[in-house]
Amino acid sequence: MKAEISNASQLKDWLDDPRPAVFQAMNLLDVSSDMAERNLKDCAFLGCVVSPTLAAAAAVANCLVLPPAPDVPFDPYIASLYTPDKLYDKLDPTVPGSYNNCLDKRIYDSYADAKQNVLEVSCDLMLLRRMHDASITESLDDWIASRKPRTVAIMGGHDLNRDDPKFANAARLAMRLAQQGFLVATGGGPGAMEAANLGAYAAGFAAPERVLDAALAKLAEAPKFSVDIGKWLRVGYAAWKEMGVPEFPEMGENLGIPTWFYGHEPANVFATRIAKYFENSVREEGLLAIAQGGIVFTEGNAGTVQEIFQDACQNYYRTYDKYKSPMVLLDRA
Structure with missing residues (x-):
């Protein structure tokens, strides 16, 4: 396996000991x-x-040399996960419309039109998107490998309202797991996904129940993302900032894996690391694959049903590390 060089310390080590x-x-x-004076055989520059x-x-x-791509709104060679x-x-929680200026929206606008149809692009841009997703996967694998706890995925519908008791239940479940x-x-989006990321993040505070209750009360000001995406996001962002800095940040670390394929569902702000993909198929397979600590399926729609069968297939064939991941259907006897 080739060494991966993305910072000054790694570069210094390579200069002292050149290798592929x-x-x-x-x-x-x-x-x-x-x-240029070193042996560059089998090296790549991305x-x-x-x-x-x-x-x-x-x-x-x-x-292999792939040059920078300054004319696209995303970094095809991104060396870390998003935050x-x-x-x-x-984003400014006090300014309606500020989401339209954000990196997330700029990338989405380059990917889909106003009717949520994926835009046709030339093969060079398609290649850069694939490169981006491969880079995200690499960063995701590295980040998970640096943490010993097993991963538990919480799946569920994007349309679960913030003021629904099931939202609070999903958040408290995630908090206990963390x-x-x-x-x-999670899938990193609204609804049950946001609830789980919120609960896990709250686990990093000295008074997690109090912090979680305050965040839930704030989020209820914009309960449904589909009514006003901008307000939903601004209220979520404000709630996140009002939570403050966690006293035990490592305990509250959690992951969201959303996609611009469903870019009309913005990523929630409570995931401390975000692995956002262009290709939804890569995102769904990867999310299920890393969840070797188990998967909790909360109430959802067609996407959640698909994930149940997809995970069952992975378990049947023991696709990843010959491991069967426990499956829990929440609120089902």
Whole structure:
């Protein structure tokens, strides 16, 4: 397996000991001359800024070189998962319409039209989207590998209102799982997914029940995302900020895995890490695959039903690590 180089420390180690490696989204201008003198055989440069000297040396060594893509709104070679602050970089809870300026919306607008139809694009842009999703998967695998707890996925409908008692129940379930050391993962969207991310995040506070109750009360000001997406998001963002800084952030770490395929359902802000994909099929398979601690299926619609059968198929064939993931149908005897 090739070394993956995406920061200054890793680059220094490589300069001291050159070997086949993948350089990802780095500005290499200051070290281009030094690198050009090294053995570049079997190296790859993904989204890196290089000098003509290093570019020539890479060509001689038959390296794979994919240049930066400044004209697209996303980073095809992204070297880390998203966070709420990154996706909602321009969001102001006091300003209606501010979501339209956010990175998340800019990417979605490049992907689908106003009627939610995926736009036809040329193969080069399609390749960059695939590269983005591959980079997200790589970052996701690295992030999960750095954490020992098993992952429990909580699945459910996007249309569960914030003021529904089932929303609070899903949040409290996720909070208890996080308190017991599990990593809670969801599809990252509204409804039951938001509830689970919220509950897991609340587990990181010294008074989790109080913090969760206050957040639930705030969220009830915009209970349904489909009525006014902007207000739903602004109220959620305000509730997140009002929660403050968790005293035990590691306990509250959790994961959302949404998709721009359902971009009209914005990612919720309570997932501390967000692996957002273009391809929904990659997202769904990956979410089920990482949940080796079990999957809780709350009330949902056709998508949730599909996930039940998809997980059952994975379990039948023991597709991942020869492991069968426990399945729990919530509120079913």
